[in-house]
Amino acid sequence: MNNGNRKGLNIAICGLGTVGGGTLALLQKNAEELRLRLGAELKVTRIATRTLHPEKLSGIENLSNDPLDAVNDESIDVVIETIGGVDPALEVIRQALVNGKHIVTANKALIAEYGNELFQLAQANNVTLAFESSVAGGIPIIKALREGLAANKIDWLAGIINGTGNFIMSEMTSKKRKFDEVLIEAQELGYAEADPTFDVEGIDAAHKLTIMGSIAFGIPLQFNKTYTEGISQITPEDISYADELGYCIKHLGIARRSEKGVEMRVHPTLLSKSRLLANSNGVGNAILVHGNAVGATLYNGPGAGAEATASAVVADLVDLCRHIQSGAASPVYPPLGYREMPSGVSVVDIEDINAEYYLRIPAMDRVGVMARISSILQAHNISIEAVIQKEAISETVPIIILTHSAEERQLNKAIDAIEALEDIAGKINRIRVEPFHGEAA
Amino acid sequence: MNNGNRKGLNIAICGLGTVGGGTLALLQKNAEELRLRLGAELKVTRIATRTLHPEKLSGIENLSNDPLDAVNDESIDVVIETIGGVDPALEVIRQALVNGKHIVTANKALIAEYGNELFQLAQANNVTLAFESSVAGGIPIIKALREGLAANKIDWLAGIINGTGNFIMSEMTSKKRKFDEVLIEAQELGYAEADPTFDVEGIDAAHKLTIMGSIAFGIPLQFNKTYTEGISQITPEDISYADELGYCIKHLGIARRSEKGVEMRVHPTLLSKSRLLANSNGVGNAILVHGNAVGATLYNGPGAGAEATASAVVADLVDLCRHIQSGAASPVYPPLGYREMPSGVSVVDIEDINAEYYLRIPAMDRVGVMARISSILQAHNISIEAVIQKEAISETVPIIILTHSAEERQLNKAIDAIEALEDIAGKINRIRVEPFHGEAA
Numbered sequence: 001m002n003n004g005n006r007k008g009l010n011i012a013i014c015g016l017g018t019v020g021g022g023t024l025a026l027l028q029k030n031a032e033e034l035r036l037r038l039g040a041e042l043k044v045t046r047i048a049t050r051t052l053h054p055e056k057l058s059g060i061e062n063l064s065n066d067p068l069d070a071v072n073d074e075s076i077d078v079v080i081e082t083i084g085g086v087d088p089a090l091e092v093i094r095q096a097l098v099n100g101k102h103i104v105t106a107n108k109a110l111i112a113e114y115g116n117e118l119f120q121l122a123q124a125n126n127v128t129l130a131f132e133s134s135v136a137g138g139i140p141i142i143k144a145l146r147e148g149l150a151a152n153k154i155d156w157l158a159g160i161i162n163g164t165g166n167f168i169m170s171e172m173t174s175k176k177r178k179f180d181e182v183l184i185e186a187q188e189l190g191y192a193e194a195d196p197t198f199d200v201e202g203i204d205a206a207h208k209l210t211i212m213g214s215i216a217f218g219i220p221l222q223f224n225k226t227y228t229e230g231i232s233q234i235t236p237e238d239i240s241y242a243d244e245l246g247y248c249i250k251h252l253g254i255a256r257r258s259e260k261g262v263e264m265r266v267h268p269t270l271l272s273k274s275r276l277l278a279n280s281n282g283v284g285n286a287i288l289v290h291g292n293a294v295g296a297t298l299y300n301g302p303g304a305g306a307e308a309t310a311s312a313v314v315a316d317l318v319d320l321c322r323h324i325q326s327g328a329a330s331p332v333y334p335p336l337g338y339r340e341m342p343s344g345v346s347v348v349d350i351e352d353i354n355a356e357y358y359l360r361i362p363a364m365d366r367v368g369v370m371a372r373i374s375s376i377l378q379a380h381n382i383s384i385e386a387v388i389q390k391e392a393i394s395e396t397v398p399i400i401i402l403t404h405s406a407e408e409r410q411l412n413k414a415i416d417a418i419e420a421l422e423d424i425a426g427k428i429n430r431i432r433v434e435p436f437h438g439e440a441a
Numbered sequence: 442m443n444n445g446n447r448k449g450l451n452i453a454i455c456g457l458g459t460v461g462g463g464t465l466a467l468l469q470k471n472a473e474e475l476r477l478r479l480g481a482e483l484k485v486t487r488i489a490t491r492t493l494h495p496e497k498l499s500g501i502e503n504l505s506n507d508p509l510d511a512v513n514d515e516s517i518d519v520v521i522e523t524i525g526g527v528d529p530a531l532e533v534i535r536q537a538l539v540n541g542k543h544i545v546t547a548n549k550a551l552i553a554e555y556g557n558e559l560f561q562l563a564q565a566n567n568v569t570l571a572f573e574s575s576v577a578g579g580i581p582i583i584k585a586l587r588e589g590l591a592a593n594k595i596d597w598l599a600g601i602i603n604g605t606g607n608f609i610m611s612e613m614t615s616k617k618r619k620f621d622e623v624l625i626e627a628q629e630l631g632y633a634e635a636d637p638t639f640d641v642e643g644i645d646a647a648h649k650l651t652i653m654g655s656i657a658f659g660i661p662l663q664f665n666k667t668y669t670e671g672i673s674q675i676t677p678e679d680i681s682y683a684d685e686l687g688y689c690i691k692h693l694g695i696a697r698r699s700e701k702g703v704e705m706r707v708h709p710t711l712l713s714k715s716r717l718l719a720n721s722n723g724v725g726n727a728i729l730v731h732g733n734a735v736g737a738t739l740y741n742g743p744g745a746g747a748e749a750t751a752s753a754v755v756a757d758l759v760d761l762c763r764h765i766q767s768g769a770a771s772p773v774y775p776p777l778g779y780r781e782m783p784s785g786v787s788v789v790d791i792e793d794i795n796a797e798y799y800l801r802i803p804a805m806d807r808v809g810v811m812a813r814i815s816s817i818l819q820a821h822n823i824s825i826e827a828v829i830q831k832e833a834i835s836e837t838v839p840i841i842i843l844t845h846s847a848e849e850r851q852l853n854k855a856i857d858a859i860e861a862l863e864d865i866a867g868k869i870n871r872i873r874v875e876p877f878h879g880e881a882a
Contacts, residue, residue, distance in 0.1 A: 006780070026592060026734050033594045036659060039780030132589070138735030140589025148573075148581025151467060151755030153474045218477060276741060279720055293467050294579035294752035297742030300717060302735060311735035314592030322773050329768030339447070339480030 008040035009321050012070035012101075013080045014092055016049035019106045019133070020082030022306030023313045034314070038321050042314070046070045071096040078320060080313060081105040090114055097121045097129065104316040106133035106309055112207035112223040115214075119335045128323070128331040130316035135208045136161055136285040138308030139301040140315065145215045145289065146337035152291025154216040156256035158269075158434060159287035160280055161208045163303045164192045164199035165231055165251040169268075170281040173239050173248055179232055191283055201230035202251065202266040209253035212287070213264045216255055217345060218338035222264070225347040229267035238360060238429060241388060241400045242270050247358075248278045249431065261348040270358050270433040276300075288436075296436075351409040356385070356433035361399040361418060362425045365392035369423040370399065376421075380414040382406040396425040402433065449481035450762050453511035453542075454521045455533055457490035460547045460574065461523030463747030464754045475755070479762050483755070487511045512537040519543040519761060521754060522551075531555055538562045538570065545757040547574035547750055553648040553664040556655075560776045569764070569772040571757035576649045577602055577726040579749030580742040581756065586656045586730065587778035593732025595657035597697035599710075599875060600728035601721055602649045604744045605633045605640035606672055606692040610709075611722040614680050614689055620673055632724055642671035643692065643707040650694035653728070654705050657696055658786060659779035663705070666788040670708035679801060679870060682829060682841045683711050688799075689719045693875065702789040711799050711874040717741075729877075737877075792850040797826070797874035802840045802859060803867040806833035810864040811840065817862075821855040823847040837866040843874065 011027075013020050027034070027042055034042055048067040064070065070079060071092055079096040081103060083089040089110055093103055097118065105111065111118070111131050122129035132142045136159070145154070160166045164186060171182040183200065186192035198204045206228040214221045231251045242249050247270040256263040271278050276298050280286035285303025290296045302308035323332045363369045370389065377384060388400040403411070415428050452468075454461050468475070468483055475483055489508040505511065512520060512533055520537040522544060524530040530551055534544055538559065546552065552559070552572050563570035573583045577600070586595070601607045605627055612623040624641065627633035639645045647669040655662045672692045683690050688711040697704045712719050717739055721727035726744025731737045743749035764773045804810045811830065818825060829841040844852070856869050 030592060030594055030734065034592070036779050036781045036783055037591055037775075138732075139738055140585050143584060143589045144581050147760060148584045148756055149752065150478055150759040151471065151475070151752045153471055276717060276720060279717060291579075291752060293471065293748045293755075295743050295746075295749060297580055297740070299738070299740060301738030307734045308736060311590065311592045311732060314734075315589055318591040319588060323767065323769070325771075326764065326773040327768065327770030328764070328773070330766075332763050332767040332769070332773060334478075334763075338477050340477045342477055 006039045007325055008038065009042050009077045009317060010045045010075050011042060011078050011080060011317065012046035012048065012073065012076045013044055013082060014048045014067035014070055015081065015083035016047060017082065017084065018306045019309045019313065020080065022310035023080060023082060026307060026310040026314055034318065037318060038325070040321065040325070042317050042321065046073055046076060067092045068095060071099055071101065076101055078102040078104060078317065081107060082313070086110060093118060094121060097125050097127060100125055100127055102128045102130070102320055104130045104313055104320070106313055108134040108204070108207040108211065112210040112221055115211070115221040122331070122335070126330050128320055129335055130320060131211070132316050133309050133312035135211050136287060136299070137301070137303040137305060138311040139285055139287070139299050139303065140312065141212065141287050141299050142215065144299055145212060146333060149289060149291050149294060149297070150337065152293045154257070155290045155292055156254065157212060157216055157287060157289040158252050158254045158277065158436070159209070159212070159285065160250055160277065161253050161285050161287065161303065162199050162202070162205040162251060163283035163285060164196070165202070165205065166281070167191050167283045168200065169231060169234070169249060169251055172234070172236060174281070176236050176240070178236055179234060200232055202228040205251065205253045205266045209255055209264060209266055213255035213262065215337045217257060217262050218336065218341045219262060219345050219347070220341065222347050225264060227265040227267070227350040231268050233429065234268050235429070237398065238431065241360065242358065244388060245386060245402060246273055247271060247433070248273050250278065252434065254434065258348060258353070260352050261346040263348050263353050265350060265353070268431050270431055271436070275436070351412065353408050354405050355408060356405050356435060357403045357411055358431040358433055359401045359403070359415070360429040361401065362396050363399045364423045364425055365395060365397045366423050372421055372423060373399065373418055376414050376417045377403070380410040382411060382414055447481045448766055449479065450483050450518045450758060451516050452483060452485045452519050452521060452758065453487035453489065453514065453517045454485055454523060455489045455508035455511055456522065456524035457488060458523065458525065459747045460750045460754065461521065463751035464521060464523060467748060467751040467755055475759065478759060479766070481762065481766070483758050483762065487514055487517060508533045509536060512540055512542065517542055519545060519758065522546040522548060523754070527551060534559060535562060538566050538568060541566055541568055543569045543571070543761055545571045545754055545761070547754055549575040549645070549648040549652065553651040553662055556652070556662040563772070563776065567771050569761055570776055571761060572652070573757050574750050574753035576652050577728060577740070578742070578744040578746060579752040580726055580728070580740050580744065581753065582653065582728050582740050583656065585740060586653060587774060590730060590732050590735060590738070591778065593734045595698070596731045596733055597695065598653060598657055598728060598730040599693050599695045599718065599877070600650070600653070600726065601691055601718065602694050602726050602728065602744065603640050603643070603646040603692060604724035604726060605637070606646065607722070607726070608632050608724045609641065610672060610675070610690060610692055613675070613677060615722070617677050617681070619677055620675060641673055643669040646692065646694045646707045650696060650705060650707055654696035654703065656778045658698060658703050659777065659782045660703060660786050660788070661782065663788050666705060668706040668708070668791040672709050674870065675709050676870070678839065679872065682801065683799065685829060686827060686843060687714055688712060688874070689714050690872065691719065695875065699789060699794070701793050702787040704789050704794050706791060706794070709872050711872055712877070716877070792853065794849050795846050796849060797846050797876060798844045798852055799872040799874055800842045800844070800856070801870040802842065803837050803865060804840050805864045805866055806836060806838045807864050813862055813864060814840065814859055817855050817858045818844070821851040823852060823855055
């Protein structure tokens with residue numbers, strides 16, 4: 001039998017933190033399995049790390065503190081960038097691409113914010129820039145979107161794509177605890193950083209959504225147009241009212257094709273408790289994708305962690321090695337899945353979206369307040385789907401309203417008008433509802 | 442920008458039933474999207490169909506009743522085999538491969554039973570034989586196993602891979618209905634065939650499991666060694682007792698690496714109601730895969746239907762087109778994911794597996810019967826995890842036992858010995874339990 005070209009890869013790892021260290025360990029642990037899959041070896045021949053850990057690095061000859069040493073090494077086929085952040089990672093990738101090295105990176109911020117430039121540079125130098133590990137850890141979602149679902153026009157996708165946030169929301173829900181309290185526990189467990197902003201304010205999720213949205217719709221990466229709202233304003237009361245209405249609250253990233261363009265938004269979201277997505281709890285990730293041929297498919301698994309992320313890094317190496325072995329003269333996959341980007345597809349401003357809404361209105365316990373709220377909603381073309389108003393236990397009584405679909409601009413105006421009423425004791429808490437109309441899973 | 446080679450594909454579709462017709466329709470519906478993805482056209486230039494439907498076929502010039510016409514057409518790059526069954530599909534594929542055509546097929550029976558020979562023939566002729574659509578319809582599970590999870594040594598996978606069976610089990614569970622009754626409804630709804638054997642006896646699932654197991658473990662396709670047990674013996678009582686114990690019953694395909702080799706088995710299975718897999722209801726498919734690096738990932742979606750299956754067929758075409766465009770001189774992916782198969786991995790006989798078991802024992806309402814059953818189990822090294830014994834409402838009283846892990850050979854001997862007791866009024870119903878020890882999702 002002709003088993004094809006048996007060329008392996010000479011690999012440099014730049015950055016030996018959680019993901020870089022995990023990748024090195026995985027390449028060692030599964031070396032025999034990988035050799036069987038490839039008929040060749042994935043050989044780490046260079047490592048660049050700020051702080052050298054000789055105990056981890058037996059058998060690696062070329063150690064350096066300077067990632068550019070790896071990038072300039074002629075014997076290296078592929079550079080794994082696991083430095084993280086922008087500086088010096090961006091420069092390392094740029095230089096590696098110019099030097100004709102393939103890149104595998106887990107750096108979601110870099111891809112979301114500098115990807116357009118980097119993909120162009122990769123193409124100009126006829127090398128592959130692979131980034132499966134940048135989104136949803138070990139779940140092969142880039143491959144699913146770009147290749148597995150390539151027959152489809154993607155209608156929308158919605159994902160739980162930040163494990164920290166999902167852990168916090170899950171704990172708040174199952175144990176009726178407050179945000180601040182669960183955040184501290186998440187920090188103690190190592191799920192949340194000392195500065196949790198990136199996770200709880202949705203920036204990390206927005207990076208991932210930006211990347212998935214580009215692949216889904218064939219649009220340039222536009223991180224700055226992705227609407228981002230965190231979970232710190234969600235209260236146990238909101239979770240409890242949502243529950244009463246048949247919903248749970250998840251921090252979702254949603255990308256959707258609409259008549260006005262493409263919606264790209266990260267925010268807390270009510271979704272029916274019967275959905276599989278609603279039942280994805282803890283630090284895992286889950287992404288629901290709807291294609292115009294296949295319908296809805298769901299991808300669930302660990303979205304972070306050294307080994308899970310390394311699984312995706314090494315999968316990119318295996319792919320690259322197979323491509324080279326097949327004799328491919330140029331990268332097999334366009335990085336974002338399209339040879340030509342569809343023209344005229346722009347990201348919709350958040351005020352232009354149509355959604356259903358949950359409103360928690362801190363009303364005074366007065367005659368006629370519900371009528372005044374209703375007439376303001378009606379005046380803004382917003383119709384009511386459900387209301388909860390409990391007996392007042394103090395001067396204020398929360399009124400919970402679920403609306404039918406409305407334009408967010410109109411909703412914002414209605415909220416301003418309601419908050420201006422004398423009957424209203426504070427700010428209205430507004431959470432978007434995602435019905436996934438008519439779709440399974 | 443250099444957009445690479447813009448070669449498209451000339452395609453012949455052989456067989457214009459549900460999947461072939463769906464594929465033709467999808468290529469037409471998403472033609473523009475596919476052109477953007479590829480910068481080239483996927484052009485159906487030939488169709489072979491037993492019964493010509495001119496109304497469906499506007500724009501197709503080369504129609505024929507004989508699939509070999511397509512296979513022998515020099516202008517054709519790839520043949521889509523959607524004839525189904527073995528004859529003449531097997532001969533069509535063989536001849537096409539010999540003629541140097543790439544193949545895309547949805548034919549799970551053919552791959553599971555003749556795949557070893559066909560993959561060898563494809564390799565000898567340096568062409569790709571793609572079969573994503575043969576397993577789990579629109580869910581890109583072949584790609585996930587062979588590529589997305591390629592960094593892993595796969596520990597096990599477990600899937601709901603027959604939509605008909607899952608629909609029946611879901612209906613029996615949610616509506617407390619009997620098997621025969623739900624089967625008739627499934628037939629009326631078009632979910633089950635007039636002869637439902639393939640679905641309800643697990644043969645269809647065994648075909649898919651055979652394929653997934655080969656890719657997961659790098660072993661030859663061995664359909665005849667896949668243990669297969671159907672769902673027709675499951676009663677509403679079993680579902681109700683399982684429910685009481687915290688379980689639901691699903692028809693699963695399970696492939697697992699064990700110390701003795703590889704287990705390959707399709708059978709009704711108790712699994713905890715808290716699992717995502719337990720919550721995959723209706724005609725969908727769901728596959729849980731455990732890799733030694735990534736942990737557990739789940740893939741859920743439509744496992745059948747014209748458009749969902751066509752989604753996978755066309756994804757294979759897109760992949761193939763990209764491979765050719767990149768200049769690949771040989772197939773990019775080894776069909777089963779391995780260049781070299783691991784040696785000495787054999788499929789374990791069902792009697793050699795270790796599992797936990799649910800037993801429903803139709804006992805007479807007599808003093809000491811539970812003691813006699815217990816001592817037989819103990820004599821066969823089987824320990825009891827839970828028992829349900831309700832008040833007798835007739836002469837017999839069902840005793841429900843959940844066992845701890847035991848060897849199936851011992852369990853079978855114990856069942857024989859218990860059935861031989863004078864206290865036992867009939868056959869014992871035995872269902873395997875899958876605990877997925879220590880694993881999420």
